[in-house]
Amino acid sequence: xxxxxxxxxxxxxxxxxxxxxxxxxxxxxxxxxxxxxxxxxxxxxxxxxxxxxxxxxxxxxxxxxxxxxxxxxxxxxxxxxxxxxxxxxxxxxxxxxxxxxxxxxxxxxxxxxxxxxxxxxxxxxxxxxxxxxxxxxxxxxxxxxxxxxxxxxxxxxxxxxxxxxxxxxxxxxxx
Numbered sequence: 043x044x045x046x047x048x049x050x051x052x053x054x055x056x057x058x059x060x061x062x063x064x065x066x067x068x069x070x071x072x073x074x075x076x077x078x079x080x081x082x083x084x085x086x087x088x089x090x091x092x093x094x095x096x097x098x099x100x101x102x103x104x105x106x107x108x109x110x111x112x113x114x115x116x117x118x119x120x121x122x123x124x125x126x127x128x129x130x131x132x133x134x135x136x137x138x139x140x141x142x143x144x145x146x147x148x149x150x151x152x153x154x155x156x157x158x159x160x161x162x163x164x165x166x167x168x169x170x171x172x173x174x175x176x177x178x179x180x181x182x183x184x185x186x187x188x189x190x191x192x193x194x195x196x197x198x199x200x201x202x203x204x205x206x207x208x209x210x211x212x213x214x215x216x217x
Contacts, residue, residue: 047182049119050205053193054212056186059168059176063216066194068167073187075160081108081133083153085141100138108134115189121202125192 047055060066084104091098108130116123141149168175176183197206210216 046117049122050208050212052118052182052186053190053205053209055180056176056183056190057209057213059173059183060171060190061214061216062167062171065167065171066191066216068163068170069187069191070195072160072163072167073191075156075163077130077188078133078137079153079156079160080104081130082137082141082149082156085134085137086146086149088142100142102134102138102141104137105134111185114185118189122189122192126189129188129192 060069081104084107085100085102088100088102089106090101092101093099108127112123112127112130115126140152144152164175176186193202193205193209196202
């Protein structure tokens with residue numbers, strides 16, 4: 043069995059591709075758009091709809107994928123994992139409401155539109171960086187991207203200085 047990389051390993055590897063502040067800022071916009079688009083596009087197919095008290099819990103591919111990804115984040119780090127699980131839960135709730143409450147054309151247009159525009163914003167950031175996206179060399183970068191922007195937001199607020207310092211020691215300072 044291959045050992046799982048640590049939180050610092052994953053963030054530092056991803057951060058090495060994201061040292062230009064303009065690239066990081068484009069990721070603050072593009073990554074949430076991409077995550078919301080994927081969750082939205084995976085929310086239309088309801089696999090089950092059990093009642094939980096007065097509420098209906100829509101079990102969709104988005105919910106299942108979000109649960110699996112949340113377990114991965116929790117294994118990397120409990121605090122970041124809880125934040126990521128909460129954010130994915132909010133995305134699932136919003137996407138379910140939108141996907142199940144709108145026409146197929148609006149759902150598909152919004153999902154695909156967010157996806158395309160989010161990626162365009164990402165590639166603009168990588169133009170500033172002068173470097174290809176991290177996922178080109180390691181597909182796990184697609185999962186680490188959302189975690190990276192949550193970590194970066196925390197760093198901007200002065201949180202998790204130990205993680206920040208360890209990432210900067212490996213990837214270098216933001217320019």
